[in-house]
Amino acid sequence: MQITQIRNATILLELGEHRILIDPMFSSAGVLPGFRLFRGERRKNPLTELPAGSEQLMETATEVLITHEHPDHIDPPAIDWIKARGLKVWCSSIDASNLRRKGLNAQNIVEDAGDLSVEVIPATHGHGMIGWLMGPVAGYFLSLPDEPTxxxxxxxxxxxxVKHAIARLKPQVIVAPAGTANFGVGKDLMFSKRELIELVGLAPGKVVFNHLESIDHCLMTRANLSQIMEKNGYSEKVLVPADGEKLHFSNDDRDSRVAPAQPVDSKPGVQKWLTAKFSGT
Ligand SMILES: [Zn+2]
Incomplete structure (x- = not known):
């Protein structure tokens, strides 16, 4: 298995014959509005360009996988790019119909994953009302024989x-957003600094951190994160790839493989429509 960090949450996951492009955001730097609403430091997004060579790499994608419809996970240039190539878009049952309305060949990954075993693990993008307004997000556990989970x-x-999923499924690799996003008011929208440390403690294998240094409301830097992990004795367990960096993982822990459970069928709430509208995708 190989993971190429492209930018923000966009990665290319090579798993067996699959080359899955996850959460593509292709906008040029500064094209999207700032996401930080209060307490300054609002800047236009994304903060950085796609790394050199990523266009050629992404041409090799065999499928696309979307965790949710926010513009830092699928944006209008990515939608046009996917349509032009006729690529299938895997997603959760919540996003499938809306992505189809946008002209994409969107398929519920649980029904369409072929040789991949998949479990959708619902994610919660913030606390309380902000978390609700941010809309539903899907996490994915993917398992393919002879590859790390x-x-x-x-x-x-x-x-x-999330904690129970890690304890039950024992993923050999976890990919998690580490930007500690905050609108400038209320609690963080993703793992806080304390939760990032706890997450690594719970992980049975390696943790790859991304969603860093690309969006204005993600204030954690790679240097700061690496320092925090080192201080907690987690340097060996954690990977913080630069944009364009490729990571290789071998299946060295076959006995721990756990089969995914049957999916829980979630229904989109009204905020799903709101967030999709807001994202402009
Ligand atoms: Zn995001």
Whole structure:
């Protein structure tokens, strides 16, 4: 298995024959509005350009996987790019119909994953009313024979659901957002600094951190995060790839493989429509 960090939450996951492009945001730097609403430091997004060579790499994608419809996970240029290539878009049952309305060949991954075993692990993008307004997000546990198992958490805080999924599924690799996003008011929208440390403690294998240094309301830096992890004795367990960096993982823990459970069928709430509208995708 290989993971190439592209930018923000956009990665290319190579798993067996699959080359899955996850959460593509292709906008040029400064094209999207700032997301930080209060307490200054609002800047236009994304903060950085796509890394050199990523266009060619992404041309090799065989499928696309979306965790949720916010513009830092799928934006209008990415939608046009996917349509032009006729790529299938895997998503959760919540996003499928809306993505189809946008002209994409969106398929519920649980029904369409072929040789991949999948469990959708609902994610919670913030606390209280803000978390509700941010809308539903899907995390994914993916398992393929002879490859390491992987859990892509999606934008989430550390809920009991996330903790239980890690304890039950024992993912060999976890990919998690570490930007500690904050609108400038209220609690963080994703894992807080304390939760990032707790997450690594719970992880049975490696943790890959992304969603860093690309969006204005994500204030955690890679240097700061690496320092925090080192201070907690987690340097060996944690990977904080630069944009464009490729990581390789081998399946060295076959005995821990756990089969995913049957999916819980969630229904989108009214805020799903609101967030999709707001994102402009
Ligand atoms: Zn995000």
């Amino acid at each position: 992987i859990y892509i958490t999606g934008d989430t805080v550390l809920t009991d659901r």
